[in-house]
Amino acid sequence: xxxxxxxxxxxxxxxxxxxxxxxxxxxxxxxxxxxxxxxxxxxxxxxxxxxxxxxxxxxxxxxxxxxxxxxxxxxxxxxxxxxxxxxxxxxxxxxxxxxxxxxxxxxxxxxxx
Amino acid sequence: xxxxxxxxxxxxxxxxxxxxxxxxxxxxxxxxxxxxxxxxxxxxxxxxxxxxxxxxxxxxxxxxxxxxxxxxxxxxxxxxxxxxxxxxxxxxxxxxxxxxxxxxxxxxxxxxxxxxxxxxxxxxxxxxxxxxxxxxxxxxxxxxxxxxxxxxx
Numbered sequence: 001x002x003x004x005x006x007x008x009x010x011x012x013x014x015x016x017x018x019x020x021x022x023x024x025x026x027x028x029x030x031x032x033x034x035x036x037x038x039x040x041x042x043x044x045x046x047x048x049x050x051x052x053x054x055x056x057x058x059x060x061x062x063x064x065x066x067x068x069x070x071x072x073x074x075x076x077x078x079x080x081x082x083x084x085x086x087x088x089x090x091x092x093x094x095x096x097x098x099x100x101x102x103x104x105x106x107x108x109x110x111x112x113x
Numbered sequence: 114x115x116x117x118x119x120x121x122x123x124x125x126x127x128x129x130x131x132x133x134x135x136x137x138x139x140x141x142x143x144x145x146x147x148x149x150x151x152x153x154x155x156x157x158x159x160x161x162x163x164x165x166x167x168x169x170x171x172x173x174x175x176x177x178x179x180x181x182x183x184x185x186x187x188x189x190x191x192x193x194x195x196x197x198x199x200x201x202x203x204x205x206x207x208x209x210x211x212x213x214x215x216x217x218x219x220x221x222x223x224x225x226x227x228x229x230x231x232x233x234x235x236x237x238x239x240x241x242x243x244x245x246x247x248x249x250x251x252x253x254x255x256x257x258x259x260x261x262x263x264x265x266x
Contacts, residue, residue, distance in 0.1 A: 007211060008211055011211060011235040014235075015235070081235075084211070084235070085123050088123050088213075088233055089123055089125070090152065091151075091152060092123070092125055092231060092233075093125065093152075094151070094152020094153055094155075095149060095150055095151055095152055096125065096127050096149075096229075096231075097152070097153065098148075098149040098150075098151070098152070098153065099129070099139060099149040100127075100129060100130075101149075102139070102145075102148045102149040103129060103130060103131045103135070103139075104130075106135070107130075
């Protein structure tokens with residue numbers, strides 16, 4: 001079971017265009033820090049900081065090879081976001097059903113006047 | 114676990130048999146708000162609304178099974194009767210303390226019906242939201258495709 005803190009960390013990690021671009025790159029396969037950094041106009045240390053945030057949120061994992069440490073997407077971590085959306089979808093869909101019924105009662109009252 | 118992503122964003126579109134003006138009032142007037150807020154099995158005994166840009170609202174829904182759930186937020190854009198933007202946060206629960214931004218638009222058809230479009234994202238401010246539009250969806254679509262490839266055959 002993933003915790004609320006994990007959801008916050010995931011959402012925070014996703015709330016940055018550079019980090020989303022990194023995830024997109026990794027959706028095409030593993031890559032080293034150098035390969036990830038190539039298309040960006042930011043420094044290698046800046047890319048490393050982004051990778052740390054993604055790794056902290058569990059969105060990516062890094063290989064053990066000390067020199068290359070290729071990064072890989074960990075899709076399981078997005079499940080918390082998926083569940084979060086599903087929770088809200090149920091809540092609002094149910095509320096709008098009630099809104100629909102309430103509008104009908106307002107119309108009835110108006111007609112009876 | 115299944116890595117399939119069922120939803121790439123929260124976007125709900127509904128047609129109501131009501132004017133845009135009435136729908137807008139159902140969101141902005143606490144006496145109306147209490148009557149529909151929350152799914153079946155929930156009541157909304159508490160709702161306080163300070164309906165102005167920068168004003169806050171606070172409410173609570175109650176059910177026998179789930180107890181009391183408090184929520185609240187701040188109004189960011191008010192354009193009666195076509196557009197309403199506010200933040201939304203649950204105090205506790207599965208998505209507690211994650212601030213979200215809700216954008217609702219109302220479009221009248223002229224036959225007494227109105228389409229309400231409801232959009233909610235986890236991105237917290239209007240300034241930041243604008244830089245996120247598009248990125249969120251396209252990323253999720255790509256990641257969902259990637260996830261599908263990872264499924265054991």
